[in-house]
Amino acid sequence: xxxxxxxxxxxxxxxxxxxxxxxxLDNIADEIWQRxxxxxxxxxxxxxxxxxxxxxxQAYIKAPNETIETLNLLIDKENEEYSNIFIIDKFDKCWxxxxxxxxxxxxxxxxxxxxVTQRLLEELLKHGCNKAKEFVKSLISYPLPSEEEEYERIxxxxxxxxxxxxxxxxxxxxSVVRQDTEFGRGVFEAVANRYSFGIKxxxxxxxxxxxxxxxxxxxxxRTDIQVDAVIKxxxxxxxxxxxxxxxxxxxxxxxxxxxxxxxLVNRYLKDNTCQHGLYLIGWFNCEQWDKSDSRKGKSPxxxxxxxxxxxxxxxxxxxxxxxxxxxxxxxxxxx
Numbered sequence: 001x002x003x004x005x006x007x008x009x010x011x012x013x014x015x016x017x018x019x020x021x022x023x024x025l026d027n028i029a030d031e032i033w034q035r036x037x038x039x040x041x042x043x044x045x046x047x048x049x050x051x052x053x054x055x056x057x058q059a060y061i062k063a064p065n066e067t068i069e070t071l072n073l074l075i076d077k078e079n080e081e082y083s084n085i086f087i088i089d090k091f092d093k094c095w096x097x098x099x100x101x102x103x104x105x106x107x108x109x110x111x112x113x114x115x116v117t118q119r120l121l122e123e124l125l126k127h128g129c130n131k132a133k134e135f136v137k138s139l140i141s142y143p144l145p146s147e148e149e150e151y152e153r154i155x156x157x158x159x160x161x162x163x164x165x166x167x168x169x170x171x172x173x174x175s176v177v178r179q180d181t182e183f184g185r186g187v188f189e190a191v192a193n194r195y196s197f198g199i200k201x202x203x204x205x206x207x208x209x210x211x212x213x214x215x216x217x218x219x220x221x222r223t224d225i226q227v228d229a230v231i232k233x234x235x236x237x238x239x240x241x242x243x244x245x246x247x248x249x250x251x252x253x254x255x256x257x258x259x260x261x262x263x264l265v266n267r268y269l270k271d272n273t274c275q276h277g278l279y280l281i282g283w284f285n286c287e288q289w290d291k292s293d294s295r296k297g298k299s300p301x302x303x304x305x306x307x308x309x310x311x312x313x314x315x316x317x318x319x320x321x322x323x324x325x326x327x328x329x330x331x332x333x334x335x
Contacts, residue, residue, distance in 0.1 A: 033062035041070040041090065057093035068102050075106060075116070083113040088123055095127040104131055114149060118156035125164045136161045137172055142179045158187050171288070223268055224248040224280075243274040250282050251307075252295035260311070265318050265325060279315065279327040283307060286333035304331055 037059045060067040074087040091099070106112075107120045124132035136157045145151050158176070161169060177184030225246035247264040249256055255263070260279040269277050283304050289296045300307065311327035318325045 028062070030062050033059060034066050037063040037066035038070040041067055041087075042074060053090065053093045056090050060091070060094045060099070064098070068099075071102075072106060075120075076111075079111070079113055079116045083115055085116045085119050088119065095123075100124060100127065100129040100131070104129065104135065107132075107135065114153040114156050117153055118160060121157055122160050122163075125160060133161065133164065133169070137169070140172060140176055142176050144176070144180055144183055155183065155186050158183075162187060226274075242276065244276045244278055245269065245272075245274055246278045246280055248280045248282070250295070251284055251300065252298040254298065256281070256300070260314055260325065260327065261318055265323060269323055269325075275323050277323070277325040279311065279325065281307070281311065281327065281329045282332045283329045284332050289333075304329055304333075 040055050040059045056067075071087060071091070075085060078085050078087055088103075103120055103124055107117050107124075112120075121132055121136060139154050139157055140161070144154060158173065162173060165173060173187075177187065223245045225248065227244045227246065228241065229243075230241040245264065245268045247259060247268065249259055253259070260277075264277045264279055269275060284295075285299050285302075285304070302310070308327070308329050311329065315325045315327045
């Protein structure tokens, strides 16, 4: 253990020296990198400081086989011990076509727990690996597996596909969701619980943002979503805060035209310290919408651009006497 620490510290020193002498690390023989690769990758360093990520990158460049072998061993270890994965964070500077290929091969391992598969897929998609998307799509088919772990794997990987989906992917997603609404609910709840307008929920608290659903503002009156955000001074004291109430409607809702005024403004924002409202509309209108679905017939015969203009004007008209209301149309149509 002591010798490992000595080697690691000498590598850090060498890396710092290389900043003053460019090319210093390049002069270290590949054979030495091959011996050191497992020490660098396996060193119990939990931070993501640049010097350490650079060391891992150099190890991967100079000794790719040894580095990948160590990575796979540690993935297996974390998979077994935690049913999750953390080691991949050390490889932020290593993503390239060859690295993508190695990770894509690894996620085909059926011994990986669902959350490990999910995390590796997420990293691949984040770094633009289109073959990872094809792999996810190959897992999704109906009927869904009855075995609990495999069902969870498909649920979590479908969630990742939803986050990175383009127009060609939605037909597959919707085909399964329509046949198994419980599965669909699980997928979209997982996405909703993780993201709020692109902000990861596990980062919200650190940013001073709290997201609540079905908040009771008066007896018997619950909002769809309420967002509270605070700005803190360096001392931790709150210097300012804002609250936004979000009312959500599908485009087929019978009260679509009136709810911004009657529900959001006249009920939720009236006599309330919160004076900011967002009217969020899911716009599903498209040719692919099944004509037998009664909700399609209830939806306005408007393009999404026309609908945006209509509800933007409504929000402007209702924004008075301190109340500020905006509409946001989310394009949820198949494309």
